[in-house]
Amino acid sequence: MDDLLAQLDARDASVQQETAAIVQEVVSNGDIDTRDSTAKEKKDPRSRWRARQARKAQALTDAAPASDADADARLQREAEEEEKTIKKMLDTLDLEMHEINPDGHCLFSAVADQLALLGILSGPKANYVTTRHAATGYMLSHSEDFLPFLPSEIGDDIMSQKEFEGYCATMRDTGTWGGEPEILALCRVYNVPIHVVQSGQPHVVVHDPNGADAADDDLKHAKACRISYHRRMYGLGEHYNSLRPRLHGIHRVTSPLKNLVS
Incomplete structure (x- = not known):
């Protein structure tokens, strides 16, 4: 296990430059002209996705209220409470947090x-490209399991098949954040439970490929993917981290985020 963790840490270092470049591109293009984006959106899904993101960002900026000290203090308290609750769960489960870059691919x-x-x-296949393709491939081949839970963007009904195919293409090819549908698809396509540690109740959400519930003992000892879900800690909206087994007697901080800014 020690050797495997060392290999994973080394692999993380190799993707940091790529992530830094992505972050820099986002910063450099923070003032994207939505008119230009609209002109491009007929060309390909990536251009359409960029246009939607630009419009959403502009709408959020326009709607943002003036700074509120009370609201800021409340958010800070919520972030601290979230961190405290998740840390307590990690101590119970004998896990440590491995921070994932907040680049849209975190899940x-x-x-x-x-x-x-x-x-x-294993090796170069252990990356978000592989898991994005696996999740969306499964979703496309099992659309009846996912369509009832995905609302249409153009009405009050669920997505049409065409909308669903576009949704999957965007999820596969861009940095769109993944969520519950993608977690379900991942646990099924790889046939492994995914345990999500969070501050809300229940503190561990179990996604099982067969729909089974996990016993309390299984939360710690079962073969499963273990990740954490954060709403407040990073000030970035929703975020996921990986949870690795804790090495007793050794205090490890595995944080590519810190390495990026240090």
């Missing part, structure tokens, strides 16, 4: 890290 990168620990993925 898929966290699951890829876990699949590498379990020996399900």
